[in-house]
Amino acid sequence: MSRISAGDRPRLARRARLRLDELSRAHVLLSPERGLVLNEPAAAILRLCADDRTVEQIAQQLATGAPLERVRSDVIELLSELRARRLIEIEAGAA
Amino acid sequence: MSAPRPWTLIAELTYACPLRCAYCSNPLELNGPSTPLGTADWRRVLGEAQALGVMQAHFTGGEPLLYPDLGPLVGDARSLGLYTTLVTSGIPLDRARLQTLAERGLEHVQLSIQALEPETSRAVCGRDALAHKLRVATWVKELGMSLTLNVVVSRLNIHELPQLIELAERIEPDRLELAHAQYLGWALRNRDRLLPSAESLAQARAVTREAQARLGGRFEISAVLPDYHAGRPRACMDGWARSYLVVTPFGKLLPCHAAHALPLDFDDVRSAPLAELWERSPALQQYRGTDWMQEPCASCSERDRDAAGCRCQAFELTGDASAPDPACRLTPAHHLVRAARERAENPEPSALQLRRPPRDRVLECKS
Numbered sequence: 442m443s444r445i446s447a448g449d450r451p452r453l454a455r456r457a458r459l460r461l462d463e464l465s466r467a468h469v470l471l472s473p474e475r476g477l478v479l480n481e482p483a484a485a486i487l488r489l490c491a492d493d494r495t496v497e498q499i500a501q502q503l504a505t506g507a508p509l510e511r512v513r514s515d516v517i518e519l520l521s522e523l524r525a526r527r528l529i530e531i532e533a534g535a536a
Numbered sequence: 537m538s539a540p541r542p543w544t545l546i547a548e549l550t551y552a553c554p555l556r557c558a559y560c561s562n563p564l565e566l567n568g569p570s571t572p573l574g575t576a577d578w579r580r581v582l583g584e585a586q587a588l589g590v591m592q593a594h595f596t597g598g599e600p601l602l603y604p605d606l607g608p609l610v611g612d613a614r615s616l617g618l619y620t621t622l623v624t625s626g627i628p629l630d631r632a633r634l635q636t637l638a639e640r641g642l643e644h645v646q647l648s649i650q651a652l653e654p655e656t657s658r659a660v661c662g663r664d665a666l667a668h669k670l671r672v673a674t675w676v677k678e679l680g681m682s683l684t685l686n687v688v689v690s691r692l693n694i695h696e697l698p699q700l701i702e703l704a705e706r707i708e709p710d711r712l713e714l715a716h717a718q719y720l721g722w723a724l725r726n727r728d729r730l731l732p733s734a735e736s737l738a739q740a741r742a743v744t745r746e747a748q749a750r751l752g753g754r755f756e757i758s759a760v761l762p763d764y765h766a767g768r769p770r771a772c773m774d775g776w777a778r779s780y781l782v783v784t785p786f787g788k789l790l791p792c793h794a795a796h797a798l799p800l801d802f803d804d805v806r807s808a809p810l811a812e813l814w815e816r817s818p819a820l821q822q823y824r825g826t827d828w829m830q831e832p833c834a835s836c837s838e839r840d841r842d843a844a845g846c847r848c849q850a851f852e853l854t855g856d857a858s859a860p861d862p863a864c865r866l867t868p869a870h871h872l873v874r875a876a877r878e879r880a881e882n883p884e885p886s887a888l889q890l891r892r893p894p895r896d897r898v899l900e901c902k903s
Contacts, residue, residue: 455680455682456643456644456682456710458619458643460591460617462589462591464541464589469591471591471592471619472619472682473619473621473643473644473646473682473684473710473711474544474592474594474621474644474684476543476591476592476619527710527756
């Protein structure tokens with residue numbers, strides 16, 4: 442699978458749904474017979490995986506005070522892992 | 537001790553089913569007169585399960601499509617935020633009803649495939665409905681829901697595994713589940729006809745591994761091997777009354793599908809609020825944690841991982857529900873499992889006993 446790049450547009454896979462768990466106040470990514478409890482940074486990234494945002498736009502929104510370079514690589518790392526589990530889909534950005 | 541948080545509610549809406557699978561986990565007999573849960577009961581169960589922390593609702597049976605109010609219950613579950621799964625044979629289903637279920641919020645369909653060859657299918661479950669099941673699979677995908685194909689693997693169909701995987705490749709589900717029969721209830725009665733030989737299992741394992749490596753990017757293939765051959769017990773249901781709540785058509789609150797066979801007095805969900813039963817039901821408390829365990833489990837380093845295996849299997853094989861699961865090679869009763877495995881190398885011809893038509897049983901029970 443190709444590397445995720447800054448211009449790609451990630452979104453939740455159809456089979457996945459993000460919801461808040463009222464008991465723990467954590468976000469959970471639900472999919473068939475599974476639930477992935479997300480930490481705060483992961484949940485923040487996933488909430489932004491919508492509305493045709495690019496990886497770069499997501500990183501920019503989250504990089505308040507932190508170096509953009511590092512935030513971008515964190516975003517790509519999480520998205521790569523979730524794509525391997527088929528919980529997100531990537532629409533390739535213009536090269 | 538305080539009760540753990542349950543994540544999944546398994547709602548067995550009815551024991552009625554158009555199939556008669558030789559490995560069905562439903563009870564062999566329905567004991568005594570009892571009243572099935574009604575839709576208002578199920579609604580309360582869904583709401584109270586959600587409040588306890590449940591995030592997944594599986595509608596199953598029997599065949600849940602035979603429960604007339606399945607649609608409203610799916611709608612309820614979804615509006616509670618639960619991830620909704622229908623576990624079905626797909627047989628009494630047309631596209632219009634599936635579309636209604638999708639509109640009510642159904643997200644995932646787990647469709648059973650018993651076998652490919654009509655003859656094999658009739659041997660396993662009393663009929664052949666593959667052509668219809670393939671149509672159902674197509675509709676599930678067209679309607680935008682997630683699709684799992686579930687195959688219960690046994691001696692009867694294990695030779696079809698390569699073709700079953702090819703079929704899945706054509707359908708492209710989200711998941712293909714190759715789950716070995718578990719030898720409880722009907723499957724235990726039929727064990728000598730269902731348990732595969734070591735050689736055919738080794739072949740099946742190789743075929744599965746090859747397919748997982750080749751198809752991993754397209755869909756997931758999960759394989760559950762028989763614990764009879766593993767030498768280690770499986771962590772049944774993640775541990776007794778830990779992550780799963782099972783509610784039967786007659787309202788019993790169980791820790792797993794098969795626990796109705798145990799000599800325990802399971803509570804009726806109509807008798808008290810679900811949270812109270814989940815926390816205090818003596819039957820659910822019975823095998824929580826590790827204090828109840830016998831040796832060699834009590835001092836075993838694996839006890840937290842496998843929770844001493846399956847209570848139902850321990851009971852059905854040894855007569856003692858708190859015994860170590862004989863699937864484990866470290867346990868005194870493992871010879872029972874070994875003997876069954878040895879018989880599977882040279883099985884004697886014996887008749888397969890299909891599950892009796894459950895609809896009649898339900899009616900009998902009501903009268």
